[in-house]
Amino acid sequence: MEKKKILxxxxxxxxxxxxxxxxxxxxxxxxxxxxxxxxDSIVEDVIPDLITLDIEMPNEWGPRFFRxxxxxxSCKEIPVIVISGLGSADHSIRKAVKFFSKPFDSDKxxxxxxxxxx
Amino acid sequence: xxxxxxxxxxxxVDDEQDIREVIEISLSGSGYTVFTAENxxxxxxxxxxxxxxIVLTDIKMPGMSGIDLLRKIKNINPDTEVIxxxxxxxxxxxxxxxxxEAIDFITKPISYDALQIALKRANDKIITRCQLxxxxxxxxxxxxxxxxxxxxxxxxxIMIGSISHGIKGLLTRLDGGVYxxxxxxxNSKFDEIxxxxxxxxxxxxxxxxxxxxxxxxxxxxxxxxEKINVAEFAADVAVVIEQKIEKNKIEFHRDFGSDxxxxxxxxxxxxxxxxxxxxxxxxxxLADKTKSSxxxxxxxxxxxxxxxxxIKDSGIGMDLKTRExxxxxxxxxxxxxxxxxxxxxxxxxxxxxxxxxxxxxAIGKGTHFNIKIPKHHTKKA
Numbered sequence: 001m002e003k004k005k006i007l008x009x010x011x012x013x014x015x016x017x018x019x020x021x022x023x024x025x026x027x028x029x030x031x032x033x034x035x036x037x038x039x040d041s042i043v044e045d046v047i048p049d050l051i052t053l054d055i056e057m058p059n060e061w062g063p064r065f066f067r068x069x070x071x072x073x074s075c076k077e078i079p080v081i082v083i084s085g086l087g088s089a090d091h092s093i094r095k096a097v098k099f100f101s102k103p104f105d106s107d108k109x110x111x112x113x114x115x116x117x118x
Numbered sequence: 119x120x121x122x123x124x125x126x127x128x129x130x131v132d133d134e135q136d137i138r139e140v141i142e143i144s145l146s147g148s149g150y151t152v153f154t155a156e157n158x159x160x161x162x163x164x165x166x167x168x169x170x171x172i173v174l175t176d177i178k179m180p181g182m183s184g185i186d187l188l189r190k191i192k193n194i195n196p197d198t199e200v201i202x203x204x205x206x207x208x209x210x211x212x213x214x215x216x217x218x219e220a221i222d223f224i225t226k227p228i229s230y231d232a233l234q235i236a237l238k239r240a241n242d243k244i245i246t247r248c249q250l251x252x253x254x255x256x257x258x259x260x261x262x263x264x265x266x267x268x269x270x271x272x273x274x275x276i277m278i279g280s281i282s283h284g285i286k287g288l289l290t291r292l293d294g295g296v297y298x299x300x301x302x303x304x305n306s307k308f309d310e311i312x313x314x315x316x317x318x319x320x321x322x323x324x325x326x327x328x329x330x331x332x333x334x335x336x337x338x339x340x341x342x343x344e345k346i347n348v349a350e351f352a353a354d355v356a357v358v359i360e361q362k363i364e365k366n367k368i369e370f371h372r373d374f375g376s377d378x379x380x381x382x383x384x385x386x387x388x389x390x391x392x393x394x395x396x397x398x399x400x401x402x403x404l405a406d407k408t409k410s411s412x413x414x415x416x417x418x419x420x421x422x423x424x425x426x427x428x429i430k431d432s433g434i435g436m437d438l439k440t441r442e443x444x445x446x447x448x449x450x451x452x453x454x455x456x457x458x459x460x461x462x463x464x465x466x467x468x469x470x471x472x473x474x475x476x477x478x479x480a481i482g483k484g485t486h487f488n489i490k491i492p493k494h495h496t497k498k499a
Contacts, residue, residue: 012287014317018294025301056283085286103289106297 004117007048008032009039009065010083011057015102019052019083026110028117036060040068043075049117053096055084070095079116081109127170130154131161131187132203133179137228141174144230148237158182158190165191165198172240173200177211177223185211188218197247199240203228284328291321331463341384341470343495348379348425352418355389359396368403369413379418381425381493383471388491391467394460395429395487402433402485420493424473427489436479444477471495 006028008019016032023030031046033039037060039051051069055062062084070076079097083104098112128150132138138154145152153168155161158181165173173191177184188200202215202223212223221243222236298314352374363370396416403412415430436444440451445465468475473491 012291014291014294014321015287017317018290018297021294021298021301085283085290102286103293106293 003027003029004049005029005031005046006113006117007039007042007046007051009034009036009051009057009062010054011035012054015054022106022110023113026113028113036062036065036068039065043069043072047074048078050113051078051080053080053082055082066096081112081116083109127151127153127168127172129161129165129168129170129173129175131156131158131173131175131179131184133157133176137176137203137226141228141233144233145174148234158184158187161187162190165194169195171198171244172237173198174203175200176203177208177215178205185215185218188215188220192219197244199243201236201240281328281332285325288321288325288328291317295321331460341387343382343384345380345382346385347377348381348418349374349377351385351389352416352427355392355396356416358389358393359400362397362400363414366400366404367411368400369411371413371415371417373415373417375418375420379420379425381491382495383425383491384467387467388471391464391489392427392429394464395489398460399429399431399433399485402431402435404433406432406434406482408482423493424490425493427487429487429489430484432484435481435483435485437481441477441479445475 006019006023008016008023008030009032010016010019011034013034016034020030020032031042031048033042035057039053040060042048053062053066055066062082066080066082069078069080080095081098081100082096083100083102085102097116100109100112126149128145130138130141130145130152131154132141133156135156138156142152142154153164153170155164157179161173161175161182173187175184175187179187182190184202188202191198191200196219199221200215200219202212202220203226204212204215204223205226208225212225215223221240224232224236295314295318298317299311300314302308302310302314352372356370356372360370396414399414403414406412409432412432413430414432415428417428417430419426419428436451444451445461465475468489468491471491472495473489476488476490477485478488479485
């Protein structure tokens with residue numbers, strides 16, 4: 001069976017690398033984008049099974065990307081997990097599957113991912 | 119208590135000498151310093167000179183009437199309380215005087231009690247007004263303090279928010295470094311351990327720098343001005359950044375001018391101000407992948423009593439929006455790489471030295487910082 005694909009959106013390359021490794025170790029495939037703009041062009045070609053999103057990013061801002069994503073027919077069913085350094089979930093991100101504050105507990109994150117698409 | 123005149127001074131105006139004498143004795147006995155005048159003109163002269171807070175005046179006088187005097191006095195100082203002395207049958211005039219804000223009127227022949235009651239009324243009003251004035255003043259001070267406190271709190275809030283945001287990101291990186299190391303170790307991929315370790319080390323260095331920046335911005339200490347040999351100083355600055363520049367294969371051009379330029383400055387502060395800019399210059403070069411090679415120029419010059427540092431890079435450059443915000447606290451054009459402290463601190467340091475930073479930058483063309491500080495500080499910085 002083909003591996004499920006997770007799109008990681010975070011402007012910090014180290015955190016992208018961390019999440020990539022974590023998801024690979026748990027049997028998932030990954031693609032990544034450093035901001036919402038990059039993520040926009042990725043979802044035009046590939047529909048990921050799940051997205052992790054940092055809300056604080058340069059260029060295309062997290063919440064706006066999220067809003068656009070949920071309006072896009074082919075993407076609106078994709079579960080989105082917000083992982084952010086901000087204290088609480090932004091209002092426009094209320095529809096996200098779950099909100100993790102940085103630094104996050106990797107076991108709990110995997111629990112949520114497995115529950116959604118495992 | 120703050121008053122615009124003296125509460126124990128009374129000006130007594132009457133054209134009849136015996137009346138003046140009798141009242142003067144009575145008032146002096148009550149502890150007032152009494153000034154007397156026999157007509158309105160004389161009264162105004164004394165009023166302007168002595169600034170009494172209470173005026174006692176006859177209503178019918180040759181020349182200027184008591185009502186006219188009342189109006190003139192109220193015009194000069196509306197806080198003056200005027201008691202009108204009226205004769206029998208002057209009721210209309212007495213009422214008119216109340217219209218012009220006399221505090222009270224007493225009728226001739228003047229009884230001691232009536233005079234005391236009128237004076238008490240005048241004094242009570244003066245005291246109430248003074249208290250009110252004082253309350254208003256304290257209220258204004260309180261309001262101002264409250265606003266200042268609010269400003270402090272909100273910038274403190276912004277600061278704490280931004281710091282905690284930065285720290286959370288850095289902690290996540292540490293987690294990442296540890297995870298990579300652990301995972302590599304468990305799978306016996308020893309070559310991958312190094313990757314985790316270098317992320318770890320780099321993040322720890324970043325935390326150190328962030329802590330130092332916070333300490334600098336938290337307390338603006340007084341400058342320790344010393345006479346510094348500029349060429350030596352600039353060389354010391356260059357040494358610190360050299361390694362990073364060379365490691366990234368950027369050409370580094372130095373020009374420190376003549377050996378004998380001296381400048382009064384806080385070397386430690388100017389050092390960190392320049393390092394912040396040079397650090398940014400390297401990052402700007404690294405961010406620009408369009409050019410095959412990059413160059414950073416660090417130059418020292420002088421003109422008309424000023425020392426000039428110039429730092430030029432061939433990096434990505436900034437657009438107008440970024441240029442405008444670049445010195446703001448917590449603004450960073452470097453995304454997760456920046457803390458938003460560096461140039462804010464640089465700007466405050468140069469301002470503390472009574473200097474100025476000029477900035478030229480355009481996308482793709484690089485950035486040119488021109489930092490000018492006076493060589494001598496005659497006054498305290």
